[in-house]
Amino acid sequence: MGLDLRICPACGDRADRPVVAGAVVTCAKCGHEWPFRKLPLFALTGPSGAGKSTMGPLLADRFGGDVVVLDQDILWIRALHDDTAEFRAIWLRMAAMLHQNGRPVVLCGTVAPPEFEPLPERAFFSDIHYLALVGSPSSLRARLRARPAWREWDEQRIDEMLEFNDWLRKSAPELGVDLFDTTDVTREATADHVEKWIRARLP
Incomplete structure (x- = not known):
């Protein structure tokens, strides 16, 4: 098989x-x-700058192999830039394949339920749990402006990300997304919260 x-x-x-x-x-x-094996998928989402990528190595260390922690940006290649639905579908297929090894996947990346739930590959998961890390507009703007030049965060892109942050905050209840504001929270405290959130939902 x-x-x-x-x-x-x-x-x-x-x-x-x-x-x-x-x-x-x-x-x-x-x-x-x-x-x-039909396992839950954990989507650690939120706007850029809220701390998703920072959580990756911290969570991988804390779970010690009980779950697989992945950063979705690793597959954000130019060939997929114009087909975001296929990009999301590839990640669901990848996560479902990893689940056949018996370990749930935590996928860190900017995504929202409307981008995963309608896809045919959604049927491979018992649940998809969404936790969005968000922040105040001023904190996110400062973090994104401080990023290296190669990441190309100009003011237009930053404004678009702040709009996504605002939309997530307003839409979370109806989307079934849990929120955690990282504005004035340390990395370790954020990791504590995310770890507890995941462990409470593990099979």
């Missing part, structure tokens, strides 16, 4: 829209059924 849950281990057909019932995948072509 392969790790790519879209590919039937019996006939080799690849499904663009997987047929999933519970923790069983059914091949639409040959009817073969096979079980898979």
Whole structure:
């Protein structure tokens, strides 16, 4: 059996829209059924500058292999810039593949439920839990302005990110997103909160 849950281990057909019932995948072509590990995915989201990337190594150290912590920007290559839906789908397929090793994935990156929930790959997860790190506009602006030049944070990009920060704050309740404001919180205290949030939702 392969790790790519879209590919039937019996006939080799690849499904663009997987047929999933519970923790069983059914091949639409040959009817073969096979079980898979259906685990929760943890999306640590929020605007740039709120502390997501900083949390990555801290969480990886704290969980010691109990979960896999990934930064989604590692696959944000130029070929995917114009197809964000495919970018999100690739990450869901990657996380589902890693879940077959028995360890849940914590994905750190700017994402919102409307970008994950409609995708066919959403069926591979028991839940997707969203925690957004947010900050005050002034703190985020200062952090983004201080970033190295190669990251290309001009004022227009910063304004767009502050709009996303504001939208997340207002929309979180209806989206089912938990919020944590990092404006005046240390890295360690933020990691404490995120770790506790994840552990409370582990299977």
